[in-house]
Amino acid sequence: MNASGTSKLVCRSGEWIDEPQQGKRYKVDFDLHVFDADRIDSAYELMCEAIYSDIQTAEGSGADFLEGIRRIEAGQVDLIDVDGNAWVAHITRDKVWFEGLYSQGEGGAVSFAQYKLAVETYVRFLADPERKPIEVPWPLA
Numbered sequence: 001m002n003a004s005g006t007s008k009l010v011c012r013s014g015e016w017i018d019e020p021q022q023g024k025r026y027k028v029d030f031d032l033h034v035f036d037a038d039r040i041d042s043a044y045e046l047m048c049e050a051i052y053s054d055i056q057t058a059e060g061s062g063a064d065f066l067e068g069i070r071r072i073e074a075g076q077v078d079l080i081d082v083d084g085n086a087w088v089a090h091i092t093r094d095k096v097w098f099e100g101l102y103s104q105g106e107g108g109a110v111s112f113a114q115y116k117l118a119v120e121t122y123v124r125f126l127a128d129p130e131r132k133p134i135e136v137p138w139p140l141a
Contacts, residue, residue, distance in 0.1 A: 007036045007140065009118055011125035012133035030131075032122050034138050044138075046108025047115060050098045051122050054084020058127035065089075065119050072112070091115065114139060 012031045017040075019025070032052045034044035055061045061084060068080045072091055080091045088099045096115040099106045110118075117136065125134050 007034055007041060007138040009034050009121055009136050009138045010133065011122055011135075013131050030122075030125070032118065032125075044108070044110065044114075044118075046098045046105060047096070047110050047118060049104070050084075050087035050089055050108075051118055053086040054082075054089075055119070055122060055126065058123045062119075062123035062126055066123060069116050069119060073116075089115070111139075111141060113141075 010031070010033055014031050016025060017031075019040075030052050032048045034041045034048065051065075055065055065082055068082045068091060071077050072080060072093055075093075078092060082089045082091060083101065086101055086104065088101065090097050090099065091112070093112055095109050095111055097107060097109040117139070121134055121136055125131065
């Protein structure tokens with residue numbers, strides 16, 4: 001946690017991401033990360049990668065993911081497996097975890113509230129024609 005005691009979720013236009021400790025440098029079209037101070041919090045990277053890889057538009061895939069979240073909240077279903085281009089998100093009322101469709105990994109469990117906030121924020125970012133950066137406080141549980 002950073003010095004102010006808060007973490008933040010950030011959506012912005014893409015940039016080069018450097019992860020020298022993992023030998024990675026890559027460009028993303030759109031960027032979604034949880035930051036602790038000025039560093040990406042690796043605990044949430046599977047979630048972020050799954051969201052920005054699988055949600056391309058606010059109206060299409062974004063609306064589909066939000067509908068799944070709404071169905072879980074309404075108690076219509078206990079588990080939804082939402083898949084996109086690269087990931088499957090296993091969504092329950094308590095937690096969400098991720099499985100890569102192409103051997104990218106599995107795990108990265110987050111709370112339902114964290115996942116909902118991340119998806120809603122990213123869909124809002126995609127719906128903005130100017131793609132203005134968005135930062136929101138990140139709940140740690």
